Amino acid sequence: MTGSATPDARSERDLETAQRRERMVDAAVELAATGGYESVQMRDVAARAEVALGTLYRHFPSKDHLLLAALTEQASALRDRMAQRPPEGADAAARMADVLRRATRALARRPDLTAALVTALTSPEADTAPHKHEIETVLRAIITTAIDGADVADPDGVVRTLGYVWLAVLSAWVGGTLDTDQMADDLTIAAHLLGKSASIA
Amino acid sequence: MTGSATPDARSERDLETAQRRERMVDAAVELAATGGYESVQMRDVAARAEVALGTLYRHFPSKDHLLLAALTEQASALRDRMAQRPPEGADAAARMADVLRRATRALARRPDLTAALVTALTSPEADTAPHKHEIETVLRAIITTAIDGADVADPDGVVRTLGYVWLAVLSAWVGGTLDTDQMADDLTIAAHLLGKSASIA
DNA sequence: GCCGAAGCAGGAACGCGTTCTACCCCGCTA
DNA sequence: TAGCGGGGTAGAACGCGTTCCTGCTTCGGC
Numbered sequence: 001m002t003g004s005a006t007p008d009a010r011s012e013r014d015l016e017t018a019q020r021r022e023r024m025v026d027a028a029v030e031l032a033a034t035g036g037y038e039s040v041q042m043r044d045v046a047a048r049a050e051v052a053l054g055t056l057y058r059h060f061p062s063k064d065h066l067l068l069a070a071l072t073e074q075a076s077a078l079r080d081r082m083a084q085r086p087p088e089g090a091d092a093a094a095r096m097a098d099v100l101r102r103a104t105r106a107l108a109r110r111p112d113l114t115a116a117l118v119t120a121l122t123s124p125e126a127d128t129a130p131h132k133h134e135i136e137t138v139l140r141a142i143i144t145t146a147i148d149g150a151d152v153a154d155p156d157g158v159v160r161t162l163g164y165v166w167l168a169v170l171s172a173w174v175g176g177t178l179d180t181d182q183m184a185d186d187l188t189i190a191a192h193l194l195g196k197s198a199s200i201a
Numbered sequence: 202m203t204g205s206a207t208p209d210a211r212s213e214r215d216l217e218t219a220q221r222r223e224r225m226v227d228a229a230v231e232l233a234a235t236g237g238y239e240s241v242q243m244r245d246v247a248a249r250a251e252v253a254l255g256t257l258y259r260h261f262p263s264k265d266h267l268l269l270a271a272l273t274e275q276a277s278a279l280r281d282r283m284a285q286r287p288p289e290g291a292d293a294a295a296r297m298a299d300v301l302r303r304a305t306r307a308l309a310r311r312p313d314l315t316a317a318l319v320t321a322l323t324s325p326e327a328d329t330a331p332h333k334h335e336i337e338t339v340l341r342a343i344i345t346t347a348i349d350g351a352d353v354a355d356p357d358g359v360v361r362t363l364g365y366v367w368l369a370v371l372s373a374w375v376g377g378t379l380d381t382d383q384m385a386d387d388l389t390i391a392a393h394l395l396g397k398s399a400s401i402a
Numbered sequence: 403g404c405c406g407a408a409g410c411a412g413g414a415a416c417g418c419g420t421t422c423t424a425c426c427c428c429g430c431t432a
Numbered sequence: 433t434a435g436c437g438g439g440g441t442a443g444a445a446c447g448c449g450t451t452c453c454t455g456c457t458t459c460g461g462c
Contacts, residue, residue, distance in 0.1 A: 017409080037325065042449060052411040054452090063449065115325065122323045124238065124316065126377035133378055154394070161391040164369035165362055171372070172365075176327035177334055190362040193355070197398030218439080243419060253441045255422090264419065 021059050023049040029070050032116035040067065040116055061127070067120035068131040074117060075138040078106060087146045093195020095146035096162060100187045103142055107170070108180050115174045122171050139163055147195075158194045165190040222260050224250040226271050233268070233317035241268065241317055262328070268321035269332040275318060276339040279307060288347045294396020296347035297363060301388045304343055308371070309381050316375045323372050340364055348396075359395050366391040 027048035031040045042063055046056045060066035082103060089095035107114040121132060140163045147155050169186050172178040178186070228249035232241045243264055247257045261267035283304060290296035308315040322333060341364045348356050370387050373379040379387070 020410090038448095041447095053413085053450090055410055057450075058409075061450095119325045122325075122372055122376070124320045124323075124372075124375050124377075129377040132373075132376060136378070154390070157390040157394055160387060161366055161394055164366045164373075164387070164391070167372070168365035168369040171323055171325075171368070172333075174325050175323070175333060176325075176330045177337070186361060186365070189355070189358040190365070193358055193362055193398045194394055197394045221440090239418095242417095254420090254443085256440060258420075259439070262420095 020049070020051055020055065024051060024056055024059060024066065025070050025073065028066050029074075029113065032067070032070070033110055033113040036112040037067075037116040037119040039112070042066075062125065064120045064123050064125050064128050065131065067117055068128055068135065071117040071121060071135055072131065072138070074113075075135050078103060079138050079142050081106070082142050083145065089146075091195060092147045092150040092152055093192045095150075096143060096195055097188045097191035099142060099146040100162075100166060100191055101184055104170075104180075104184060104187060108183075114170075118170050118174045122167070122174075136163060136167075139166065152195075158197075162190060162194055221250070221252055221256065225252060225257055225260060225267065226274065229267050230271050230275075230314065233271070234311055234314040237313040238268075238317040238320040240313070243267075263326065265321045265324050265326050265329050266332065268318055269329055269336065272318040272322060272336055273332065273339070275314075276336050279304060280339050280343050282307070283343050284346065290347075292396060293348045293351040293353055294393045296351075297344060297396055298389045298392035300343060300347040301363075301367060301392060302385055305371075305381075305385060305388060309384075315371075319371050319375045323368070323375075337364060337368075340367065353396075359398070363391060363395055 024045060027045045028040050030048065031044055040063065042056060043053060045066070046053045049056070056066070060069065082099065087095040087099045087102075089098045120128075121135060140159050143159050143162050143166070144155075147158065152158060166187065169178065169183050173180065173183045225246060228246045229241050231249065232245055241264065243257060244254060246267070247254045250257070257267070261270065283300065288296040288300045288303075290299050321329075322336060341360050344360050344363050344367070345356075348359065353359060367388065370379065370384050374381065374384045
């Protein structure tokens with residue numbers, strides 16, 4: 001009775017590594033929430049997740065990969081939360097502004113966490129490109145909910161453009177060149193300009 | 202004959218430090234042009250400029266400050282070069298697209314240098330905010346030349362928004378999520394959407 | 403039962419941005 | 433004339449991301 005040969009010994013091991021991985025991401029989020037990007041130190045993440053530093057690097061080849069994994073989770077959660085309540089507004093422009101305002105308010109509620117994750121998103125490491133694409137897709141999906149159904153010309157162009165603005169504004173906010181109100185204002189302006197354009201063409 | 206007490210001994214010293222400073226920025230640009238951000242190593246910059254590491258840090262409190270100083274020069278030069286020839290195009294949208302296409306083509310001609318400078322621009326260090334503002338002002342001035350004279354509603358909003366898109370697209374290009382053609386395409390789309398919007402309102 | 407592979411722990415080592423120490427040279431002022 | 437402060441040189445030292453090494457345990461195949 002070599003108990004180790006149970007039918008799902010493999011899945012049990014997989015479960016443990018999945019739990020380890022989750023602990024690492026959670027530890028990164030907790031550290032990021034108190035102090036931002038520079039508070040996420042790989043030795044601390046490993047210690048808090050109770051794994052060795054080498055294990056952390058086995059799962060995430062860099063600090064930015066780790067934070068992007070966290071951001072992927074956060075962005076998906078944000079998208080799902082946003083989907084709970086449909087955007088309000090008479091036209092596409094107003095609805096886009098509403099969606100961005102709500103999403104940004106949610107992000108601004110945990111400034112250090114958001115700053116850390118956005119920092120990772122705008123870091124130039126080329127080998128994180130696929131992860132960034134995935135995240136941008138999620139963010140664009142959030143915007144898309146605002147024009148779904150409305151008859152706009154080139155909805156994809158509008159969504160892409162507004163997505164860029166969102167990223168740049170978040171980046172400026174993280175960098176300290178924009179405060180929360182200016183961020184909201186600039187997003188509203190952009191949403192209205194693009195919405196106006198699209199609904200007319 | 203204590204010749205050192207010449208009338209302009211002070212200005213002579215100032216000249217030397219100005220020359221030193223210029224050597225440091227030039228060294229940074231040269232290193233950035235071959236290998237990008239990570240090739241700009243502070244010890245190498247100091248060695249190439251023939252100053253001590255401490256001197257480099259006396260003038261520029263961080264690597265990003267140094268690169269932003271370089272970017273300020275480059276951006277001003279780009280603006281002046283762009284001003285030589287007025288943008289072509291029938292309406293504001295076409296002229297904005299033209300200006301961005303030309304500017305981006307110029308930047309793409311020295312990809313490693315541009316990547317290094319844009320990396321510094323999007324780095325989150327809060328104490329570089331004033332320099333970033335200055336640079337954004339220059340970039341916005343480049344866009345402004347395209348709508349100067351045209352009657353657009355909210356020209357400032359259009360310029361700010363398009364400036365954000367430009368930054369985000371450059372950042373994505375540096376990060377490897379966009380190639381040069383996609384960058385040009387997305388800028389053209391954004392310029393037309395925003396130009397259309399503005400000329401109608 | 404034995405072996406090689408894979409995953410992990412623990413921790414040293416390396417690279418580069420940044421800081422600190424010690425010293426020098428010069429023009430200024432008491 | 434002595435001392436002081438600013439800016440410079442040379443180089444060690446520190447912090448943190450990243451890599452590497454050594455040893456241990458478990459598992460699937462022989």
